[in-house]
Amino acid sequence: MTRTLWDSSLGKKTVMAVSGLIMLLYLVVHMIGNLKIFFGSGEFNHYAHWLRTMGEPFLHYEWALWIVRVVLVAAVVLHAVSAYQLSRRDIRARPAKYVHRKPRASYATRTMRWGGIILGLFIVWHILDLTTGTVHPGGFQSGHPYQNVIDTFSTWYGNTIYIVAMLALGLHVQHGFWSAAQTLGAGSATRDRVLKTIANALAAVLTLGFICVPVAVMTGVVS
Amino acid sequence: MKLTLRVWRQKNADAPGTMSTYEVDGISQDMSFLEMLDTLNEELILAGDDPVAFDHDCREGICGACSLVINGDAHGPERTTTCQLHMRSFEDGDTIDIEPWRASAFPVVKDLVVDRSAFDRIIQAGGYISAPTGTAPEAHAAPVPKPDADFAFEHAECIGCGACVAACPNGSAMLFTSAKINHLNVLPQGAPERETRVLDMVGQMDSEGFGGCTLTGECATACPKGIPLPSISAMNKEWLRATRKVRR
Structure with a gap:
């Protein structure tokens, strides 16, 4: 059955849909966690520490966090590899373009591939910035995420990269959630309107929820 | 109606194709799109040129043979088959681009005919x-x-x-x-x-x-x-x- 899935274009799309939904679920949780920054450094840092102790005493320190990390890396890799292979297939299937061209499909639909690449690059920067601290502006302090977040969003490039990436995320989620639902067979004439509404709502909530953090730092609401 | 047509011409599957421009005059609004192409082909034949090859059969919108991309739209601007598209959907003096279906699984056989x-x-x-x-x-x-x-x-x-x-x-x-x-x-x-x-x-x-x-x-x-x-x-x-x- 694994072979059937991976060898078929529909199977690869299923892999894309499921891995995308896993990442989407994570993003909703991540966004809610981020919003704790509005309740001050104590609550935010306490929440960040809990992420490492979650599951104790059944799980050892940081085990739960590492399980989440492994699942996410697997999802990103599967999503990217199937996207690459499916895109190659799509481009091969339509080698000659029409002379008479018309702009088609929504902006979100047309930017799925480049948007995905932007998000991939953003994830690398985001981890190097706020998880490992490799490219963090100022001194990265492990265990003081509140201060680290403020450092990042006190630079113009930190804000620019983050906000552009979150806009790309919104577009990607808007078309991606709807497409994933169709791929998994949830689409029908009666349900499509609801699915599109959920996709639009998810895209808007995630984008606004993430962007309000740098905006709050820029405007001094969080300092 | 007087129209300028830009039509994809390709001798065979291996030959490179190009868009060729033709002028047609005396087109009635009540003609179907295919009848308009028939008019063009009659003129081409009289002039000793190769007529434009295109697929058609029943001309009643039920067989699925006709297949043209007209101004970038499959089957043209109306939601119907090319044979049921009428020239009243166009204006006098229009330039119309006519291309074959494009897909690597549908190779061009000749002009506007593809292998489906x-x-x-x-x-x-x-x-x-x-x-x-x-x-x-x-x-x-x-x-x-x-x-x-x-x-x-x-x-x-x-x-x-x-x-x-x-x-x-x-x-x-x-x-x-x-x-x-x-x-x-x-x-x-x-x-x-x-x-x-x-x-x-x-x-x-x-x-x-x-x-x-x-x-x-x-x-x-x-x-x-x-x-x-x-x-x-x-x-x-x-x-x-x-x-x-x-x-x-």
Whole structure:
């Protein structure tokens, strides 16, 4: 059955849909966690520490966090590899373009591939910035995420990269959630309107929820 | 009406093609698009030139033979087949671009004619039912619920013209394949091959070199028979069900 899935274009799309939904679920949780920054450094840092102790005493320190990390890396890799292979297939299937061209499909639909690449690059920067601290502006302090977040969003490039990436995320989620639902067979004439509404709502909530953090730092609401 | 036509001319499958410009005059608004091309071809023949090759058959909008991309739209600006498109949809003095279906699975044979036998092979892979031979069975022997009959009929309307593939930026045949699968899979007559049908037809679709679906919705917009976009989701559901049920 694994072979059937991976060898078929529909199977690869299923892999894309499921891995995308896993990442989407994570993003909703991540966004809610981020919003704790509005309740001050104590609550935010306490929440960040809990992420490492979650599951104790059944799980050892940081085990739960590492399980989440492994699942996410697997999802990103599967999503990217199937996207690459499916895109190659799509481009091969339509080698000659029409002379008479018309702009088609929504902006979100047309930017799925480049948007995905932007998000991939953003994830690398985001981890190097706020998880490992490799490219963090100022001194990265492990265990003081509140201060680290403020450092990042006190630079113009930190804000620019983050906000552009979150806009790309919104577009990607808007078309991606709807497409994933169709791929998994949830689409029908009666349900499509609801699915599109959920996709639009998810895209808007995630984008606004993430962007309000740098905006709050820029405007001094969080300092 | 006087029109300027820019038509894709290509001698054969291996020759490079190009857009050639022609002027046609004396076109009536009541002519169909194909009759307008007939007029052009008569002039070309009288002038000793090679007439423009294009597919057509019934000219009643039910056979699926006609296939032109007109000003970037499969079957032109109206939601119908090219043979049912009339010149009243255009203005006097218009320039009209006419191109063949574009997809690597539909190679150009000559001018505007493409080879659509990939669709035939998808049908051969499972677009049939196992029926006993002999006299026709009693029509009421296999009851079909009304919603299922409607669903089957909606998809049975597909005439296999290939406009979905031509309109899709990925050259995907998913709307065609899903119409054929859904039409038979929902009916009791199609039940014996329900799982193998979807697996084999999707497998054939993949091996013909069609692209995948990215839900742009261009296919359903271009379809002259109004096959809806959720057809593809229904096919995906059937395919996922079949992969769980069938061990191979």
